[in-house]
Amino acid sequence: MDLSVINPILLIAALMSAATPILLAATGELVVERAGVLNLGVEGMMILGAICGFAIAVETGSPLTGFIAAALGGAVLSLLFAFLTQITLANQVASGLALTLFGLGLSALLGQGYVGIKPPRMADFNFGPLADIPVIGPILFSHDPILYFGLLLVAMVWAVLKFTRAGLVLRAVGENHDAAHALGYKVVRIRTLAIMFGGACAGMGGAYISLIRVPQWTEGMTAGVGWIALALVVFASWKPWRVLLGAYLFGGITQLQLNLQGAGVAIPVEYLAMSPYVITIIVLVVLSADKSAAPGSLGRTFHASH
Amino acid sequence: MxxxxxxxxxxxxxxxxxxxxxxxxxxxxxxxxxxxxGKDPVQSIMTIFWEPLFGEFAFYYRPQLLIKGAPLVLIAIGLSLGFKAGIWNIGAEGQYIMGALFGAGMGLAFYPTESVLIFPAMVLAGAFGGWAWAMIPALLKVKFGTNEILVSLMLVYVAEQFLASMSLGLLKNPEGFGFPGSRNLQQYASAHNAEIIAGSGMHWGVVAALIAVIFAYVLLARHRLGFAVRVTGEAPRAARFSGVNPSRLLLFCLGTSGMLAGLAGLFEVSGPAGQVSIDFNVGYGFTAIIVAFLGRLHPIGIVLAGLLMALTYIGGDIAQSQLGLxxxxxxxxxxxxxxxxxxxxxxxxxxxxxxxxxxx
Known part of the structure; x- marks a missing residue:
């Protein structure tokens, strides 16, 4: 075992990259849940985004187009969920599970011709001389644009939810859909938009895995990241900045266990690989005692009949 | 309008x-x-749904219906109890794996001793493995209010890694020439979940599934506990006023579904699959969710839905080899x-x- 092969600067830089898929998906899901909808289909939308982004990036040669396609793919799949839960008033838990099962199958089907191909690489964002600063340069200024987009997204979601009228309406719909409906807000329309936003974010998160993290396409490659993102929203108490913190914590754990595997620690690979999931459970236990921050109408079906 | x-x-x-x-x-x-x-739709549907039942080789495929249907029904029956009460165990796949590991581990521990007691001990160990794995989300929910959906699902990934570790390590066949995977239980008479009537597909898992169906039917229709399950699902507040203890119900529902999933895993690994290997599980734990819903969370419905889903597996295999689907x-x-x-x-x-x- 040789722990000195783990370079702390590279580790921090890599954990930011490892955190980005979780961050994107969890930020999207946060908006969905603040609107009062529990979409358990994050994993399905991520994996569909992963293959949509991968396929389009390979076909067009442009990773950016790939990411846009991934966002579209995730949003389109999430429309199915919106249809089930908002129009046909189906149970949200069951519909979310259906979305995940369907997404896993559909992505495997779409991805058949793409196994073993290398996607085009996305160039790092050019910060000029900033990237050459020791320590800070490699950590902060040498990443791909999507990573920065993720950070920007968190800031935007935070600002919109906290300071704008649209954010207030969204939160009102999530806290008490009957009251919001009585005030004349279009509950179903607002929720559908929120669900689509969540789908687009999850899709991009998936594409980040297939285009930048791995980069390759394999069936079921998201391997539970979508579920970790869901857990993250719970223990972030539905607050955007805490999602960021949580995502980096998980990125750190994921990256550290990968580095430990590489360094040949005496712990078997399988036990290192299960650590992110075990730690998710532990953090859930520690932080989920307080549910007071949960949106009041979370997971409840809305029907304007009374 | x-x-x-x-x-x-x-x-x-x-x-x-x-x-x-x-x-x-x-x-x-x-x-x-x-x-x-690019496939002929009518021919594809016929291949999937007609061929296994009435086609030329139906005599081979019909027993498969029981073999593939039994684990689905067994798991779905357990899940349906929880789903009815609004308790979402979606980690049946993990409980299935743990049941298989505990059960197979029990059997392999006695290798090569032959005794009629080995298989029953494996069944108990399998049920215990699934039950214990489901108790983790159940106890965390009762003690700390942790979301059982997320915990049970996370534990699937943990169980998969554990399975990999076991089939490459502790349970690996010492005479397997270094290949991953355990000894083949089909070649170990005391541990083999053989067909009760040769060629019928009827193994002990099918019997267990039938018992579970009857048990669930009686429980839901006639027993107080079944009433508690139904009331909790339809009106949680009313259930509490009528004296239902939500914690105990949660432990019961998750425990039962875990136990049944564990049994399904054991019967699979000691019978049709034969050995513990990295990928002996084929996702029955997740498909069983569809079975439970398609069967309207009703025991009889679940049997029908389980058979239909088994048919899609079998027919799917045929369509894959014949039509390249x-x-x-x-x-x-x-x-x-x-x-x-x-x-x-x-x-x-x-x-x-x-x-x-x-x-x-």
């Missing part, structure tokens, strides 16, 4: 008809999917079924009103 009006009582008629409509809609859209993949297409097909079912369920609880809306 079309409006939805909530029915005072869920429609019994639609409760029975929607699964059939969902199957028909899935045939239609599944056919379109197969056509889009990708395995993933079957997965999409199964997912579609759940979608249509959930969407069409609208008509069970609501009725469509045509005409003008009255001024509210």
């Amino acid at each position: 079309i409006r939805l009006e909530k029915r005072p009582q869920p429609s019994r008629f639609f409760a029975y008809v929607t699964p059939l409509l969902a199957v028909l809609a899935t045939f239609l859209f599944g056919g379109l999917l197969f056509a889009a993949l 990708p395995a993933a297409a079957i997965q999409v097909f199964q997912g579609m079924l759940l979608f249509f079912l959930l969407a069409l369920d609208l008509f069970t609880n609501y009725r469509l009103q045509f005409g003008r809306t009255e001024a509210a």
Whole structure:
């Protein structure tokens, strides 16, 4: 075992990259849940985004187009969920599970011709001389644009939810859909938009895995990241900045266990690989005692009949 | 103007008809999917649903129906109890794996001793493995209010890694020339879950599934505990007033579903699969969720739904080898079924009103 092969600067830089898929998906899901909808289909939308982004990036040669396609793919799949839960008033838990099962199958089907191909690489964002600063340069200024987009997204979601009228309406719909409906807000329309936003974010998160993290396409490659993102929203108490913190914590754990595997620690690979999931459970236990921050109408079906 | 009006009582008629409509809609859209993949839709559907039952080689495929259906039914029966009460165990796949590992581990520990007691001990160990794995989300929920959906699902990934570790390590066949995977239990008479009647597909897992169905039916229709399950699902507050202890119910529902999933894993690993290997599990734990819903969370419905899903597995395999239909297409097909079912369920609880809306 040789722990000195783990370079702390590279580790921090890599954990930011490892955190980005979780961050994107969890930020999207946060908006969905603040609107009062529990979409358990994050994993399905991520994996569909992963293959949509991968396929389009390979076909067009442009990773950016790939990411846009991934966002579209995730949003389109999430429309199915919106249809089930908002129009046909189906149970949200069951519909979310259906979305995940369907997404896993559909992505495997779409991805058949793409196994073993290398996607085009996305160039790092050019910060000029900033990237050459020791320590800070490699950590902060040498990443791909999507990573920065993720950070920007968190800031935007935070600002919109906290300071704008649209954010207030969204939160009102999530806290008490009957009251919001009585005030004349279009509950179903607002929720559908929120669900689509969540789908687009999850899709991009998936594409980040297939285009930048791995980069390759394999069936079921998201391997539970979508579920970790869901857990993250719970223990972030539905607050955007805490999602960021949580995502980096998980990125750190994921990256550290990968580095430990590489360094040949005496712990078997399988036990290192299960650590992110075990730690998710532990953090859930520690932080989920307080549910007071949960949106009041979370997971409840809305029907304007009374 | 079309409006939805909530029915005072869920429609019994639609409760029975929607699964059939969902199957028909899935045939239609599944056919379109197969056509889009460049296969003849009618031929594909026939290959999947007709060939295994009445085709030339039906004598070979019909027993498969029991072999593949039994684990699905066994798991889905357990899940349905929880789903009815609003308790979401979606980690059956993990409990299935742990049941298989505990059961196979018990059997392999006695290798090469032969005794009639070994198989029953394995059954107990398998049930215990699944039960214990399900107790983790159950106890965390009771003690700390942790979301059981997320915990049970996380534990699937943990169990998969544990399975990999076991089949490469502790349970690895010492005479396996270094290949991953355990000794083949089919060649170890005391531990082999053999067919009770040769060639029928009837192994002990099928018997267990039938017992579970009867047990669940009686429980739900006649027993106080079944009443508690139903009331908790429909009106949690009313359930509490009527003296239902939510924690105890949670432990019961998750424990039972874990135990049944563990049993399913054990019967699979000691019979059809034969050995513990990295990928002996084929996702029955997740497909069983579809089975539970398609069967209306009702024991008899689950048997029918389990057989139908088993048919899609068998027919899917045939379609894969004969028509080159990708395995993933079957997965999409199964997912579609759940979608249509959930969407069409609208008509069970609501009725469509045509005409003008009255001024509210």
